[in-house]
Amino acid sequence: MSLQLYSYQEGILAQLRAGFASGHRSQILVAPTGAGKTEMAIALLEATRVKGNRSAMVLDRIVLCDQTSARLQKYGIDHGVIQSGHWRYRPYEPIQICSAQTLEKRGHFPGLKLLIVDEAHQTREMMKHFIKNNPDVRVVGLTATPFTKGLGATYTNVVSSVTTAELVRLGRLAPLRVFIAKEIDMTGAKKVAGEWAQDEVTTRGMKITGDIVAEWVKKTHEVFGGPRKTVVFCSGVAHGADLAQQFAAAGYNFVSLSYNDDDQFKADAIAEFSKAETTIHGLIATDILTKGFDVSDVMIGISARPFSKSLSSHIQQMGRVMRSHPGKEFALWLDHSGNYLRFQDDWDDVFDNGINELDDGREKTKKELTQNEKEAAKCPACAHVWPGGADTCPCCGFVRARRTDITAVPGELQELAANAEKQKKQEWLSQFVGFAIEKNRKPGWAAYLFEDKFGQLPKGGLPDPAEPSPEVRRWIKSNFIRKAKGKQKEAA
Incomplete structure (x- = not known):
């Protein structure tokens, strides 16, 4: 070949x-x-x-x-x-x-x-x-x-x-359907060099082993009609062994792998799991499966190892279930660690824009979301992650109501829509001004960013600056990359 x-x-x-x-x-x-x-x-x-x-x-x-x-x-x-x-x-x-x-x-x-x-x-x-x-x-x-x-x-x-987004569009990677499940509680856990201590993670992870198994049984039957190949990223060796026992008690064969096992045992388990008609429903490990693990027909990933700052580990783990395979339209990601919401802004940026510079600033402790923020980030009916700006769950179709103090009659809808669009443009312009000042550029530079975004120069004077949101920052970065690639093509 x-x-x-x-x-x-x-x-x-x-x-x-x-x-x-x-x-x-x-x-x-x-x-x-x-x-x-x-x-x-x-x-x-x-x-x-x-x-x-x-x-x-x-x-x-x-x-x-x-x-x-x-x-x-x-x-x-x-x-x-x-x-x-x-x-x-x-x-x-x-x-x-x-x-x-x-x-x-x-x-x-x-x-x-x-x-x-x-x-x-x-x-x-x-x-x-x-x-x-x-x-x-x-x-x-x-x-x-x-x-x-x-x-x-x-x-x-x-x-x-x-980028990951481009590979998904090309069919080289499978998109993720992410569900936020019961989370390992890391409140007050001690940290070492900014990351949660291993013994804390293991102890706390074992407290929700039953929930992890129950959620997997529920979702694999709801979505696929039965068990599908799964990889579990556990919180430690003891947690992995506990998970394997409770999966077995539920009637499923999950094999836990760790540094305590010899290389031949691990190689044999992965080889068996790689077979189309394998007898193994899932593999469980802490770090072993994040490197060089290439089993493309894995359909489900379980995140049960919380990270406080390791974006790298989070992305590497998700990548293990995104490999394409014939008939694989998507992969499930069941998040018991809180990692998906914890790193969502960074992951969305990497997914859409890729990485064009070395940036060790991404590997820093992330701010924890409040309980209200976590609940607002998922569908109340099925726990699927809400896509940005959407009001309808892409998984179950649940429609959430937006809270508003505005009461509109049919004849006013057009005017309200126009006002909303105007307000949106004003908010972006304010954030463009804030970004220009942040980068020591003249405020007028914001007008050109506005033109790139909305196809026209802003009318009137510039508003007061505002702190750019993650969405605005991602768009600016994507715009820079698009222009740079355009110049490269022209030069070629």
């Missing part, structure tokens, strides 16, 4: 080559989970081999080396795996696969021209030193979540030209 790339993948590789040509030695390729980063990496490895040069791909775990080796073998590309006793140990091959741990032990990689670093957001000191001390090696880091502090010191250029 020969390697065939999609047009957007070819475009990303062209951007990487242009980056190298302009002097960037170390670049980071940012693309959503499911965009085919491994395929793009393989294309780079093969292109380097064709030119007579050596290349290597470094992965975070040994099991991922085997997965990548299998992918290369599928495409008929010769390579070696640098691992003691590995059946594919072929140091003479120009393409090599190895784990970060192996590279740490070796400390060097002679004759290398290209190094690809998987999961580049998980910075290892060894990797940073290797990149710094080998200036003749070109480096490409791969990640879906480049939010780690200090990445900019290692990678000087960000290459990203496809």
